[in-house]
Amino acid sequence: MIVIRSAQPLEWREIAAIAAGASLELSPEAEARIAAARRLVDEIVTRGIRAYGVNTGVGALCDVVVSQAEQRDLSHNILMSHAVGVGAPLGREETRAIIAAAINNFAHGHSGVRLEVVRTLLALLNADTLPEVPAFGSVGYLSHMAHIALVCVGAGHVRAGGERITGDDALRRLGLEPMTLEAKEGLSLVNGTPCVTGLAALAMARAQRFLDWADVVSAMSFENLGGQLDALDPQSLAFRRSEGLALVGARLRAALSDSAILNESVGRRTQDPLSLRTIPHVHGAARDALKMTAEVVDRELASITDNPIVAGTPEAPRVFSQAHAVGASMALAMDGIAVTMAQVSALAERRLDRLVNPLVSGLPAFLAEIGGTRSGFMIAQYTAASLVAQNRRIAAPASLDGGVTSGLQEDHLCHATPAALKALEIIENSARILGIELLAATQAYDLQPTQLARAPYTDSLRAKVRGVLPIYRDDRPLANDMTFAFRMIADGVPPPLPGPSTRTDGTDDPQSTAAAPATVAAHRCAESANDALAMLPEAHGR
Template sequence: MAVIRSDRPLNWFQVAAVAAGEPLELSASARARIAASRELVEQIVARGIRAYGVNTGVGALCDVIVSPSEQHTLSRNILMSHAVGVGVPLGAAETRAIMVAAVNNYAHGHSGIRLEVADRLVALINADCLPEVPTFGSVGYLSHMAHIALVCIGEGHVRYRGERLKGRDALQMLGLEPLVLEAKEGLSLVNGTPCVTGLAALALARAERLLDWTDIVAAMSFENLRGQLAAFDAESLALRISPGLKLVGERMRTALADSGILAAVVGQRTQDPLSLRTIPHVHGAARDVLAATADVLNRELASITDNPIVAGTPEAPRVYSQAHAVGASIALAMDSLATAIAQIAAMAERRLDRLVNPLVSGLPAFLAEPGGTCSGFMIAQYTAASLVAQNRRLAMPASLDGGITSGLQEDHLCHATPAALKALEIIDNAGRIVAIELLAAAQAYDLQSIDAPRAPHTNALWQRVRLAVPTYRDDRPLADDMTIAFRMIADGMPPPLPNPGNIRPGPDDSVSDAALAALASLTGIAAVGKLGAEPAANDGRGAAHAG
C-alpha cells in the first residue's frame, strides 16, 4: 500500500518509508492543487507580473528581465548551470528521500510546476529509476535537485536495475519522453529544502534505531562492569524533568531486571563512574533532541519552501519572492542531532575502554586470552577512539559556516544540506562504535568471573551475537567481526524494550502497514536474527567459557 500525499503534508516517517522503497501516490486533491498553482504562473507570465526566476534571471541576475520567448530556455539552463555536484553519488535511500520531499513540497500547491513534472518524479521513484546525484557541492540546496531534475529532461544519468544509464535512455525504457520545461519550472525543480528534509528524515530513522541499540548495549556493559542498579531508580530519576531520561531509565530497568550478576554486587560501591551512572541522563538527553528534531522536520515538511511562492487566484495572482527556501531551522536541528549522537558515541567508547582496561574491569586484560600472545580488543578500542575523534571534528556546526555567493546577493548561508549529510556520517560512525562495544560486552560475558546468571534481556542479545560470531581468540581478523556487528545494528533492532513513542507519527497520520514493513528494511524495525536456542557450549550464566 502506497504512501499517499493527500491534503496533509507527509511527515518524516512517511518520507523515510518511501526512501526505504514504499511507492508514492498523489491524491486527487494534491494533483488539483499542483494544477491550480500552474494556472497562477501562466497568469503571471501572461500579465507580465515581475516574478523572480519566472521572467527574471536568478541570484544576482534577479533584476534582469527575461522575455516570454526565453523563459523555456531559462528553465532548462538553470538545471544545466546548477548541476554542479561533486564526489561519490548518494545512496538509493538518500536519493529517494530527497525526491519524495520535493514532491511533498510541490503538493502544497504554491510552486507553479505542471502536474506532468510532479508525475515524472513520482514515476522515477516508483520505478526505482534513480538519478545519479553527487553528494557534495551544496551550501544549502540547489545542486542535488538539479542533478535529479536533469533526468526529467533526458539529461544526466540514473541507476536502474543495476545499470548506469543516460537519462534519455532510462526514460525510453520506462516509456516516457523527456520533458520540455516551461516558465518557473527549472527554478522550482532546484529550489526549496527537499534535500535537507529528505536527508533529515533518514537521519531521524537511523538515529532512533541507533539509540535503541545503544541503550541495550550499554546495559550489557553496565552488567559486565558490575554497576549499581540504584543509578536507574525511578524515584531518583523523577527528580530531573526529562521525558528522554525517564524513558531510558525505564528501558535500563527492564533490560537489567533479574540480573544475577548485579544482584551479587549490590552495595559494593557508593557510586559508579559517570559513563555508567549517567546513561539515563546522556541517552535521555539525546532522545529529547531527537524528539525536538522530529518536530522541526515535520514543520519543515508542512511548510512551503519555494522562492518565489505563487498564491492568490487566477484573477489576482500574487508572488512572494522572499527567503522561504532558506532552511535555517532544520540546519540548526541537524547540527543539534549530530552533536547529540556524537556524545552518545563518545560515552560508548568510554564504556568500551573500561571493559578492556584490567585496572577497572575485573576482567582479563583487553578481554584477551592470557599469556601475552593475544591482544584481544586492545586495538579495537583504538578504532573506537579514532571514530570518536572524527565525530568530534564532524560535529562542528555546519550552520555557522557562512560564506558569500552570487555576487553578494546571497551573503548569508546556513548550510542545511551539509548539516544533514554530516549528521548521517556521525550516525554511521556511532553505529560502528556501538558495534565494537557490543562485541566487547559479549566477550566480557564469556570471561565473566561471577558465576551468576545474566539478565534475561541482555542474555537474549548475547545469544544473538554468539549466533553470528564466536568468542574471539585472536584467531581471525577482528575487523570481520566488527563488520558483522555493525550490520546487526544498521539492519536490525535489539530485543524490544519499552517503545519511546515520542517521535513517531500518531494514528491520524495513517502510515500503512506496508510502509512500516518497507521502513523496517531501512531502520531495522523488524528484529534481525532469532533469539532461540542458546549457542552450544554455554550455559547462559556469567561463567567464563574461553578455554
C-alpha cells in the first residue's frame, strides 16, 4: 500500500497504515509547499528578521542573538544537545508513526526545512531503516525527534533488517550522504507535535482493534454465564442516546444469534450482574470516546505545530514564534484513551472472575477438569487482576504532571508524548487481560454441564482457539497459551460478524482505508501466532 501526502493532510488511519508498513510518498504539490517555506526562511536569514531558533538561541536563550555565520552550528548543536533519551528504544511501528507524522507536518509548508531533509526521512522510512529512539526522557517531544534527526547528519544508530548500524552507514547504504543542516532545520526537526500525534494514531488503531475483540470475547463469557438477552434488547438500549452503545448492542446480538445456551437461560434471573449487563454501556462509551479522540488526532495532523511558524511571501515573510508546538489537546486526549481502555479491560477481568468462580458460574472451580490436583485458571485470574491494578496506577493523567524547565521559560508542561506512551502500555496490558478471558471462555465451553448448542459465531471463535490449543489440563505452562491469545488480539482482527460491516465509530464503511491497519495486522497475525505456538510443543498433535 502507498499513502500519498497531497494537498490534504494525512489522517490517523493513514499514519497507522504507514506505521504497519505502508510506504509514504509526497505529491508534487506537497514538495512545492516545502520548498516555498524554505525560501521564506532564506529571506528571514538574509534580512535578519528576528526569529526564534533561526537567529536566536532556544528555550531560555531565546533572546540571545545568533549571527548568520553561527546558524548552521546552532542547527547541528540542537540535535546533539536534545538527543537525551533514555531507556529501551521504541518499537518499529512507533518509530515509523512518528516519522510519518513529522513528514506530514513539514508538508504543510510552514516549517522551512529543505526538501532534501524531508526526502532523507522518507528514504529511511520507506527502506524500513529506522533510527533508534529511546522511549523516555521527554516532557513533550524534543528527545524523540532529536534521536530520529541524528541519523540525517550521520550520527546516532538505526535498525535495518535486524542489524544495528550507525547513522552514517545507514545513509550510505541508501546512497545518501550525511547532511549539513541549514538555519532553522535543527529546531524544525525536533519540535512540533509529530511525536505524540504519530503515537496517538498508533494507539487509535490498537484501541480500535482491542474494542472489536472485546465485544466478541465478552459475548463468549456472556453466553457461558447464561446472560439474560434482555440486556441487549434494542428497544431498551435505545433509551440511552449513544451511537457506541447502539453499535455494541448490535454486535453482541449478531455474535450471540441462535444460541441455544442463552435461549435456555431466558427468565432465569431478573437481571444479570453489572459485569454482564453493562457490556454495551461500557464498550459503547469507549467507542464514543474513541470517536471523539479521532477528531482530536485528525485536527492535530491538519494543524501546523512548529515554533516558529513561517508564513507570508518572500517579499513579506512573517514569523510566528509562539506556542503551537504545545500538545495540550493531545495530552488530554491520550489521558482519556488510557482511562477508557483501562475501564474496558477492568470489566473483562470481572467477567473472568465470574467464569472461574464456582459460586456464580455453575462450572467446575477455576475451570479445572479435576479439582484439587489441578488449579486451572485460578492463577491466570491473578495475572489479570495484577494488570488491572497496573493499568489503574499508570492511568493517572500525565497532563497534570506539570514541571518547570529551561530556566522558567518553559514553566508549563502538558507531557503529551508520555501520555501517549502510557496509553499504548495500557492498551497492551488490556489485550493481555482480554486474551486470558478468551482462553477462559473457551475452556468454559468445554466444561458446560449441558450439550446445548453455542451461537454459530462464538462457536467459530472457540474453534479458532481450539484449532491450536487443546483443552487446558494443567499439563503445560499456561503463560505460553496466554502469549498465544495475546498475539491473536494484539496483531489480528476477529472474524467478521454476521450482518453489515461497520467501522468502530458506527458508520457503514466496509471499503474504507480504515481497514488498512487491520488488514496489515491480519497478515502479521499468522506469523506472530506461529511464534507464540513455537513455545507450545506439547500442543502439537493433540
